[in-house]
Amino acid sequence: MSTIEREAMEYDVVIVGAGPAGLSAAIRLKQLDADLNVVVLEKGSEVGAHILSGAVLDPCGLDALIPDWKEKGAPLNTPVTEDKFYMLGEAGQLRIPNAPMPPLMNNHGNYIVSMGNVCRWMAEQAEALGVEIFPGMSCSELVYGDNGEVKGVVAGVFGLEADGSYGPNTEPGMELHGKYVFLSEGVRGSLAKEVIAKYDLQAGKEPQKFGIGMKEIWEIDPAKHKQGSVTHTMGWPLNSNAGGGSFIYHLENNQVYVGFVVHLNYANPHLYPYMEFQRFKHHPMVAELLEGGKRVAYGARAISEGGEQSMCKMVAPGVALLGCSVGMVNVPRIKGNHNAMLSGKAAAEAAFDAIQDGRSADELTAYETEVRTGAIGKDLSKVRNVKPMWSKWGMLPSLALGGLDMWVASIFGKPLFGSMSHGKNDADSTGRASLYPKIDYPKPDGKLSFDRLTNVSFSFTNHEESQPAHLKLKDPTIPVAVNLRDFDEPAQRYCPAGVYEVVEKDGAKQFVVNFQNCVHCKTCDIKDPSQNITWTVPQGGDGPNYPNM
Template identity: 85%
Template structure:
């Protein structure tokens, strides 16, 4: 589409993604210079529509950005009051005491929040400072300058036909140019992926690792509600099939977040992460809590889990990667929003200094230095071995050695293990189906557990059906010729929205079907497909889930 003529708009900084990282960057830029011309482009129908996070928020990030957030009325109002960890068996549980855990695992001083609502509030603060925010504007292309630097993005392209040709109502969108472009797209962003590949930003780094996080919001019996209660579990139902665990957070208004994370490095292609989540809710401690309640929302999102050793280089000429585009989640704490905010603040300060010094378009090396050597790096370095220990040694050993390693890093600033490697990517970790047994999952009962398509309706997902599918195949033959016979068609299971189907009709060869209308933009397919044949791209702006308060 390089021959399409588009109008261009010039900004000081163009920010892709209105999540905590992008909005923090926008706010900080305007704090530093009220005349700085900043635009934020958000593919969701509104700010917050595509935000899904646990979330227990460590306020250190927003403290650094806006110390007066309490006075300004931020929707951060439910402090954590109790913190419990359990190891689950199929019918029982064992409480893990809090006292042996390193201080970094303590949730005292943290808050249970809806990050969607926090981002909506942050957007209001940004707009009051003069930031332009355009929701419903998906960014479909990177624009490069004459010297190979990132110059801007293409946003707001609409009206292509399903085959990709130009439709009658085609709108070419606009080029938005900036002295710097910040990519804060979240996990596995399509533009971030291109930039990482073009500039080889991941060269010499450990492969990024991921999990799939699924979440439901429930309204429960007020008699069972404990505002400020935080519970995490490990063990059943995953056991040895995969790493992962659950979270149960009691926020206000008798609502509870019930979530489940499955690490995507699992070997057995028969693992069905969504059904593991549904089975989990039948454990007595969860079933008793949810009985008499009702589910009001559902969603899913991939999580970056590689940590310190998997962070790619974050800068290239004219561009910086922020937040989960880099991968700043502290896995044992199950927290990354504070680091996303700190990264946005650091990128803004580096860009401001570069613009003031007339160094526009160069690499923001000071940003990368601050991330790796400052508070973010310190947070992630302490826990860098927990994920590879879990992957290599299993849950029980990783709890013991991981806890010991975190204490060593906390007390002595180092680890006897050094920095452990992750090894294979999550796609490469998938083994042939012939090496594993199928897993028999109970049928959802429609009360506690639900089929995928019923649950997807509670994500309020919508895609205009006349556009090209945003899920593309490098080779259309591979799903049936390779993935089905070798891996038992894992895309039919790893997708938490039922996008992929192998359709078997009498007398015909199996057919691979992509129901892109169901997609909740989790990116799991782009990550876990063992043939790395599925490519996630942005649909037209405004499409996808419409999360109310995830």
């Protein structure tokens, strides 16, 4: 517990993160009991500022939470009208027929959305019910009670000195206490990471696996625009270097979401995920679509990909982990927002029952039971082998065997291959640089492809430069002494925002952290081969300001 003297406010439930999971929990709590005191704390400058997702939304989560969402004006304006899958080669493409695909891969009834705008609308619904929502409030610490339970969070610390100490202009923030604390920070949240470690919540589970997802919004020629069209690709340019693929979604207003995902268990440390994305746009099929258009936004974030076998224990005394804090993405469907919403609803119902029973700060085991045995568990169980198959056998065998596995699961309720193991975590999957060839990436042309720093300006990222760096090095000598020597310091490449550089000064190599560029994707916290980088929250309101992601 912090020794700083702070004011404290008491709530029934404190929720960290105004994403789909946290907002769903807040809404459901107030639906169940209008008198509950519920607060949502969001580190972004506004709700939605840090939300980035594909996204094709399965509305089942909204259906369960707000059945009349259409009448209430939810921004689900573009139903999917066509679904196409391609295998890419460098100069051409082969369409994969829809017919042999498992039923769960069908996007009929789903919507192309901006999840940032969906969350903004959900925040309006929550506030109308009496939920207090405070954007621009980073939660930098957990508060523990006398028995080791999570009692609350510290939020709203501003004006720290550059060395992290408190100075004359520092605002110490407040403690917000709750009978229960919900952590819905998204992938690899700093408080969730602390809780998982403190209570050993990953024990007995497979390591969580991740991908890095990068996304641009393009305005294209109206003659090429097909509102409602959904395209996914695999193959080139990644081929055997890494798992991953792309998405191209046509939403309204002649806009297209163009995204690229690279699985972070790749071995070759010379791989440059951002440049793989930029190269992808020069494929003839993609270039023809984008030529004459303009990119209007860019962003990136990590994606939890481990699935059912990697989901940690979700509860500890006084605290529950929601949505991507646990990892509830259905990898082959490229969807997790529906499960995030359902998890928030389930956590709210468990907390409501506990409070009604006069309980507080215990473990909400009913929440975990519902997640693992209810709709979320059923959704993830059917696809649990797709990611480990891809990691072990590569793309083509996993396509065939994974498809068969999902077909069997769709018919009989259980996958054919049982439950496969993931093996190493993503940091340990990184190989030594001397064992892998360097990759020659073409220079961006400034029309279809862009250098990294120029693109970061389209994320509208800003950090107060006098604050301490929120990217912490456990040992500042490791980047040069170990990572540069053994791995050609892959932080220079895996970061999609150009935060990390190796420069030469006075004849010596130095590792530079440009934390001002950080888009809060958390890739460094995941992929660093020495696990030397810890991502923490900067002061509230800093980071990207995504307009329509």
